[in-house]
Amino acid sequence: MTDIVDDLPPEASHRDAERAFREAGWTPSGAGDWAFALRSPDGVAAVRISPFDPVGPYTAALYREAAHTGQVPRLFAHRRLAGGGDLQVMEWLHAVDEKDAVAFHTAIAERAPHVAELVDVVRRIHARAARALPWCGPLDQNPSNIMRGSDGRLVACDLYYADGPALYAMAGSDPTRFVTLLPESERRYLTEIPLAESGPWAEASRAAMRRGIAVADAARADRDA
Numbered sequence: 001m002t003d004i005v006d007d008l009p010p011e012a013s014h015r016d017a018e019r020a021f022r023e024a025g026w027t028p029s030g031a032g033d034w035a036f037a038l039r040s041p042d043g044v045a046a047v048r049i050s051p052f053d054p055v056g057p058y059t060a061a062l063y064r065e066a067a068h069t070g071q072v073p074r075l076f077a078h079r080r081l082a083g084g085g086d087l088q089v090m091e092w093l094h095a096v097d098e099k100d101a102v103a104f105h106t107a108i109a110e111r112a113p114h115v116a117e118l119v120d121v122v123r124r125i126h127a128r129a130a131r132a133l134p135w136c137g138p139l140d141q142n143p144s145n146i147m148r149g150s151d152g153r154l155v156a157c158d159l160y161y162a163d164g165p166a167l168y169a170m171a172g173s174d175p176t177r178f179v180t181l182l183p184e185s186e187r188r189y190l191t192e193i194p195l196a197e198s199g200p201w202a203e204a205s206r207a208a209m210r211r212g213i214a215v216a217d218a219a220r221a222d223r224d225a
Contacts, residue, residue, distance in 0.1 A: 005077045005089060014051040014085040014189065021047055031196035033164065039092065044150065045076060048088045051192035054182070055136065055160040056086025058129040062159065063090065066121040073147075073155050083188030093147040096154065101143035104154050109141070122159060129160055134181045135167040136160070164198075172209050175216035184217060 004020050012020075018038070026038035026047060035050035050056060060078035067074070077089040104115075111119045122139065130136045137160075145158045171178045171190065191206040 002077045002089065005079050005087065008079065011082045012079075013082045014049050014087075014192070017047075017049050017079075017081055017085070017087050021049075031194040033195050033197050033199075034161075034193050035086075036194050036196070044092055045089055046092050048086075048090070049081075050086045051081075051189035052084045052187060053086040054084070054133050054162045054186065055129060056080070056088065058125050058160050059158060060086075060088055061128075062121060062125050063088075065125065066118050069115075069118045069121070070149075070153055071115060071118045071155055073149065073157050082185075084182075084186040085189060091150050093149060093155065093157065095144075096146055096148050098143045100154065101146035104146045104156065105141045105143070108139075108156065118156065122156070126160060133162065135163040137163040168209075171213060175209075175212040176219070179213060179216045179220055187213075 004024050008017060008020060018036075021038050025041040027041075029037045029039040029046060031037070034053055035048045038047050038049070040046070057078075057080065060075060063072045063075035063078075066072045073093060074091040075088060076091075077087075079087040081087055106112075107115045108119055108122065126136075126139060139159050140161050145156060147155055147157060149155050168190075170181075191201075191209055195201045
């Protein structure tokens with residue numbers, strides 16, 4: 001599976017990544033607001049592909065730095081994609097009962113002894129993200145972010161998120177300021193996230209946002225010339 005990632009060209013976008021995995025036999029397994037997923041032919045792994053995900057590198061860092069706890073998904077590969085996208089290949093995860101998920105979130109919030117090492121890593125990386133990203137939200141306590149690994153252990157995933165409503169509100173209402181906060185290379189495909197849970201997002205509205213941002217980018221380039 002890492003061969004697929006290694007073979008992607010340097011400027012591969014989310015579209016290129018999806019095509020490569022589909023051609024290798026991976027099949028669609030769901031979508032959320034920010035990303036969609038494909039499952040490996042043998043069923044043991046999933047790839048999460050996002051067209052635009054500012055917090056992706058911090059989530060991947062959490063999975064790497066907290067791997068020793070066994071309380072995060074096993075991460076097999078991570079790759080930033082052209083235009084601000086993000087790709088993560090990880091073990092296939094299973095849903096858990098909501099009461100188990102809530103209990104695990106409560107343990108994290110209270111830094112219970114059995115999750116103390118995980119919490120220390122979570123907080124350290126979250127502080128790093130909050131310093132670097134204008135729209136980094138608080139820790140996500142959605143029960144769906146607690147799942148089970150292939151061996152039955154509880155794991156925390158997708159604890160970090162960008163404050164989408166604030167980010168997209170600024171992109172639409174104040175693109176002049178928005179373009180100063182994120183370089184074009186990190187937001188090229190911001191209107192292509194799935195929004196499978198919060199959508200639909202009308203194409204006319206997406207196009208209007210792209211036009212406003214393009215005008216703001218052009219004006220900034222003229223000022224800097």
